[in-house]
Amino acid sequence: MKIETKIARFTKPLYLESGRILEPWQIIYETYGELNEDKSNVILITHALSGSHHAAGKYEGDRKPGWWDSLIGKGKAIDTEKYFVISTNVIGSCFGSTGPMSPIYPGSDERYRLKFPVITIKDMVKAQKILLDSLGIKKLKAVIGGSMGGMQALRLAVDYPGFAENIIPIATTYQTKPYVIAINKSMIETIRADSEFKNGNYKPGTELKGLAAARMIGYLNYISPSTFEKKFGREYVKTDGMFELFGRFQVESYLEYNGANFPKWFDALSYIYLLKAISLFDISRGFNSLDEAFSQIKDKLFLISFSGDTLFFPQEMRDIKKYMDKVGGKCQYFEIDSDYGHDSFLVEVDKFDYLISEILKGDLDARF
């Protein structure tokens, strides 16, 4: 599989939903496979909160492949022998696209930090659209993403009707619910409570304990209570004392490990900005109603949810199906039986990859 990593730089301002601008700005992306002659085989992959453009394959020396490697590659559901796959890092993130740690103007030593404008899902999609335009891509075969990536897929369907043939949002919602806003808030405040955060003025690369703790909070919602039970039970770390205050159950050791690692590869300000983008997500913003928003969608919408998702509940995606039926849109809803939890979209690819494959082949079109 041919992987290329590129950075696209834009000098024209990016007009944001907030009324503010980014100028200049850049977007980093990977591509897998080959673009065909009429540019009709393009699939856009959109990533989740802590994801990156690195969705598939391995760089030299990597232990682990990209985050959706089980879905994307030669002979896989998103077959790189057939499709040209583009995976971008969203603006606001920290892997090379413009974000809060970018220089406040070209050549400056000063970084945006808290002066960075609030970014919305709409803005992320707009930036991706500008990139695709610049590559001469007039039409997508599909846009596919889970969680925050699913929000982008849905937003693209509403904001650019007719642009993508197939829209595949997975494990997501149409409007972030107050429960998830509350989770995001507790993570944001956990980061801010760490005085090393210094109101955003920490030295880049500082391994903030507040960010590690915030990541632990996230984990509580990425896997379900029953997955916690199956994975860890009440096993205690053998070398820890049961009656030591900071002695650990296995589940605590797991959280500590993943929490402590997170600040090594993710930036605290980006985390806050992306959480804000998720909390602000509402497909109806800019329209008079949800009906009006959903009635924009002209393309085929395929929804995939997981029965055991305790972050974006299946009911939220069933609601999208109801709205689409009401406004007469083309929509199919699939609920995958699973008690794993929200992270099913990353971990249980074998439960839904056949669907992606069938959608891309057009096998499911007859159902409309």
Add this chain to the structure above:
Amino acid sequence: MKIETKIARFTKPLYLESGRILEPWQIIYETYGELNEDKSNVILITHALSGSHHAAGKYEGDRKPGWWDSLIGKGKAIDTEKYFVISTNVIGSCFGSTGPMSPIYPGSDERYRLKFPVITIKDMVKAQKILLDSLGIKKLKAVIGGSMGGMQALRLAVDYPGFAENIIPIATTYQTKPYVIAINKSMIETIRADSEFKNGNYKPGTELKGLAAARMIGYLNYISPSTFEKKFGREYVKTDGMFELFGRFQVESYLEYNGANFPKWFDALSYIYLLKAISLFDISRGFNSLDEAFSQIKDKLFLISFSGDTLFFPQEMRDIKKYMDKVGGKCQYFEIDSDYGHDSFLVEVDKFDYLISEILKGDLDARF
């Protein structure tokens, strides 16, 4: 209603489950109503994580009454005209019973802090039993508590069979599950990530931001996602800007308010010690099996759970009923239909107070 607040001081060591001792130690408690002549009308109330001995009534100048005032009082389900109610503050807490901020020895300016021994639910109950013994109380009419208070009720049933006529654990479990251990861990690490915590050496009374953030995490699990939806929806604070990074949805403002208040009345070290006690809770510790533990219970066990409890799931209390049936114990299980969430035991007293009343009158005994 007659309220008295007392402190009982003990010079004999309290032998803890960890093998360590507290010496001397004290327990603060309130009583409501009058002890009858043969001391046969005593009800013990056991509190939850952030609770205190102040379960009912008002002190002069108080805006709010005690935390279970809707349940305890003249003419209420726990009728103080009939019963003598004792409500203690658990050891390890911060309202007057011996805890991590107590002097390390009498007259010392040094506080225990992280040198305080790990306390378990068993230890809390043992301390309460010693208090009751010292008051000449040979038998309880009932022990009643929710959440961590329910763990104490269950522990008392197992450790002191025959001591309480009626055991009423509410919204609790028999063995803290890894999901709840994970929640507790994320709260503990959020406190530790605040460098003002200073590894437990903060100045008493410091309003730690880490503790405020930890409290927010707690709230995510005290009410259910649907209660978040009903209470807050996606309402935004009117004076905040939608595209300000720290602009707030109403739910965020609510969490901020409750979070920021918490360190004004609760101590961070006590919070950590009590979370540890909850994580360690396992009714079978000290026995060969859960069967063996449950077979100790000789008294009438009445379990009350809430269908919408997303912290201690109803299934966990149904499991207790199964174990009790298996070992031939006296047990009745009641599941209150509610989608409010875990805090139902505090907020929806009107949905289950009739049960408490019937249990105390013996009206439900015929069902055994």
